[in-house]
Amino acid sequence: MDHKMIAKQFLITGITMAVIAMILSILFRIQLAYPDKTFPLLTTLLGHFAPNGRISTEFYLSLVTIHGTIMVFFVLTAGLSGTFANLLIPLQIGARDMASPFMNMLSYWFFFMASVVMLSSFFVQSGPASGGWTIYPPLSALPKAMPGSGMGMTLWLISMVMFVASSLMGGINYVSTVLNMRTKGMDLWKMPLTIWALFLTAILGILAFPVLVAGVVLLIFDRSFGTSFYLSDIVLNGVQQPYEGGSPILFQHLFWFLGHPEVYIVIMPAMGISSEVMSVNSRKPIFGYHAMVYSLIGITVLSFIVWGHHMFVTGMNPFLGGVFMITTLIIAVPSAVKTFNWLATLWRGNIRFTPAMLFAIGMVSFFISGGLTGIFLGNAALDINLHDTYFVVAHFHLVMGSAAIFGMLAGVYHWFPKMFGKLMDEKLGYLHFWLTFIGAYLVFFPMHFMGLDGVPRRYYAFTEFASMQKWLTINTFITWAAIMAALAQVAFIYNFIVSIFAGKKTTQNPWQSNTLEWTAPVEHLHGNWPGEIPTVYRWPYDYSKPGAEEDYIPQTVPFSQTMSSNLPHDFEDNPAGMDELKKFNDKLKANDSESPKES
Numbered sequence: 322m323d324h325k326m327i328a329k330q331f332l333i334t335g336i337t338m339a340v341i342a343m344i345l346s347i348l349f350r351i352q353l354a355y356p357d358k359t360f361p362l363l364t365t366l367l368g369h370f371a372p373n374g375r376i377s378t379e380f381y382l383s384l385v386t387i388h389g390t391i392m393v394f395f396v397l398t399a400g401l402s403g404t405f406a407n408l409l410i411p412l413q414i415g416a417r418d419m420a421s422p423f424m425n426m427l428s429y430w431f432f433f434m435a436s437v438v439m440l441s442s443f444f445v446q447s448g449p450a451s452g453g454w455t456i457y458p459p460l461s462a463l464p465k466a467m468p469g470s471g472m473g474m475t476l477w478l479i480s481m482v483m484f485v486a487s488s489l490m491g492g493i494n495y496v497s498t499v500l501n502m503r504t505k506g507m508d509l510w511k512m513p514l515t516i517w518a519l520f521l522t523a524i525l526g527i528l529a530f531p532v533l534v535a536g537v538v539l540l541i542f543d544r545s546f547g548t549s550f551y552l553s554d555i556v557l558n559g560v561q562q563p564y565e566g567g568s569p570i571l572f573q574h575l576f577w578f579l580g581h582p583e584v585y586i587v588i589m590p591a592m593g594i595s596s597e598v599m600s601v602n603s604r605k606p607i608f609g610y611h612a613m614v615y616s617l618i619g620i621t622v623l624s625f626i627v628w629g630h631h632m633f634v635t636g637m638n639p640f641l642g643g644v645f646m647i648t649t650l651i652i653a654v655p656s657a658v659k660t661f662n663w664l665a666t667l668w669r670g671n672i673r674f675t676p677a678m679l680f681a682i683g684m685v686s687f688f689i690s691g692g693l694t695g696i697f698l699g700n701a702a703l704d705i706n707l708h709d710t711y712f713v714v715a716h717f718h719l720v721m722g723s724a725a726i727f728g729m730l731a732g733v734y735h736w737f738p739k740m741f742g743k744l745m746d747e748k749l750g751y752l753h754f755w756l757t758f759i760g761a762y763l764v765f766f767p768m769h770f771m772g773l774d775g776v777p778r779r780y781y782a783f784t785e786f787a788s789m790q791k792w793l794t795i796n797t798f799i800t801w802a803a804i805m806a807a808l809a810q811v812a813f814i815y816n817f818i819v820s821i822f823a824g825k826k827t828t829q830n831p832w833q834s835n836t837l838e839w840t841a842p843v844e845h846l847h848g849n850w851p852g853e854i855p856t857v858y859r860w861p862y863d864y865s866k867p868g869a870e871e872d873y874i875p876q877t878v879p880f881s882q883t884m885s886s887n888l889p890h891d892f893e894d895n896p897a898g899m900d901e902l903k904k905f906n907d908k909l910k911a912n913d914s915e916s917p918k919e920s
């Protein structure tokens with residue numbers, strides 16, 4: 322199966338899952354906004370999950386759990402990497418397809434089946450898994466603990482194992498394709514940042530996901546075969562359970578060894594996409610290309626030694642807490658480098674505010690505002706107070722929820738012409754952007770203040786507590802903002818579907834971009850290019866080179882044709898080229914002195 326087709330399948334499944342997860346969040350937000358009201362409609366829609374017009378407490382927890390699970394894994398891991406790795410890796414490095422097209426197709430179908438299994442848990446009597454997307458034991462390990470610990474949890478675990486199988490097949494394919502199938506001239510330092518990001522993301526996934534599977538398998542043993550890896554001294558309904566010697570903390574270590582890299586699996590492709598979109602639409606080379614790549618590598622390595630910051634409150638040895646605190650704060654450095662470089666790329670750019678560009682800038686905005694609170698939370702002393710409050714919810718929704726979604730949307734708007742041969746409507750794109758951008762800040766910003774005041778997350782109705790009564794108005798406000806942001810997505814879905822069928826036909830290179838995918842014909846060919854695969858001569862960011870006739874020079878243009886755009890280091894091991902460059906520059910200078918150009 323062709324990689325471009327598989328990319329579309331991942332995208333459309335991902336969007337569908339996002340819509341479902343969004344509807345789930347609106348459902349639990351209604352409960353939070355109107356804790357005392359009843360809505361008969363809910364009973365009609367949800368049956369026994371919402372008796373007497375109110376969502377039941379157990380189902381509320383399931384909604385939060387499945388919302389988080391779907392958003393993190395199904396939308397932002399599979400939907401994001403699956404779509405753009407499949408679409409861009411072969412097209413941007415100049416390959417005819419993935420290393421193994423068959424395994425690639427299998428990876429999609431495993432993802433699809435995992436989605437079906439996850440959603441099927443809404444149709445079992447006891448409902449979907451509850452206990453949060455982190456499925457901490459004992460709730461996940463004792464099938465009788467609560468309704469969501471039963472059949473729903475079993476389905477969650479099966480779905481996750483299939484999901485990981487899908488990610489591994491995808492990831493191994495991406496890595497081997499990037500390493501082995503680059504076209505002539507495409508050395509590693511000529512790869513676009515999207516490819517670097519997707520490549521390193523795949524490596525992260527390959528190293529981290531198996532650890533989750535190991536944790537999940539032990540959990541299945543505890544659930545079904547009477548082992549005690551995670552359980553000890555448990556009393557259930559007054560009956561002492563036979564578990565001894567296990568520890569739920571062990572699960573937390575295994576979970577977050579995946580869980581923390583996972584947040585970078587989610588954000589790094591969004592970073593790569595935004596870098597690309599911002600360079601093209603600023604008509605400027607990306608600032609600090611090498612620093613960008615080294616930052617991605619730094620994040621990849623560091624993300625494996627910070628997982629303990631999710632466990633500051635487990636009573637870990639303060640020395641260990643200190644170690645995790647330091648590594649966590651160090652990871653802020655490559656993140657700051659990237660942020661600085663994006664801003665420097667925009668600086669004095671000749672910016673085109675396409676919808677893709679707006680979403681890429683939005684991504685940077687959310688990354689900054691969510692990243693700053695990460696520095697608070699990385700400090701153990703502060704985290705102990707803020708842990709499990711809405712402050713954390715605010716932090717991760719900005720930095721990974723909103724930022725990653727915006728990166729993904731930037732990618733959809735930017736590469737839609739490549740995927741479907743049509744252009745999306747710009748006006749609807751602007752409407753979508755502004756409502757979503759404002760909506761996301763209105764939803765998540767106030768949550769910081771709730772968290773600082775100690776309002777806990779995952780509670781069904783905290784207005785029961787007198788001290789939190791005052792947050793009801795804000796909660797209602799957040800819910801309405803969320804409904805507005807959700808409605809804004811209608812503009813996007815409408816635009817997406819209508820443009821596929823009735824959009825304006827695109828030209829081959831609608832954004833005047835340098836990268837290889839735009840040298841392939843609009844009509845999709847099996848094998849991407851008719852005849853030979855183009856050869857690459859230059860890096861992907863030759864925009865607005867002084868002296869060049871056009872403000873962009875595709876990667877396939879040989880150096881001698883537009884000498885002015887060459888840099889001395891392009892010729893480090895090519896003395897003949899260096900001579901040519903010197904001659905060219907001298908000629909340019911002579912021309913300049915003859916006829917001074919207006920600037």
Ligand code: HEM
Pocket residue numbers: 343346347350385386388389390392393397452453454455714718721722723726764777778779780803806807
């Ligand atoms: C319409 C947009 C969204 C709204 C209104 C929303 C709202 C919420 C709220 C209020 C909670 C849980 C509160 C609690 O702890 O009780 C939550 C949980 C969560 N959300 Fe969202 N969210 C949205 C979009 C997203 C996105 C895009 C992501 C992707 C990363 C995401 C990921 C999560 C995760 C991981 C949890 C934690 C689940 C858990 O605690 O088990 N959400 N969301």
Ligand SMILES: [Cu+2]
Pocket residue numbers: 580581584627628630631
């Ligand atoms: Cu983390």
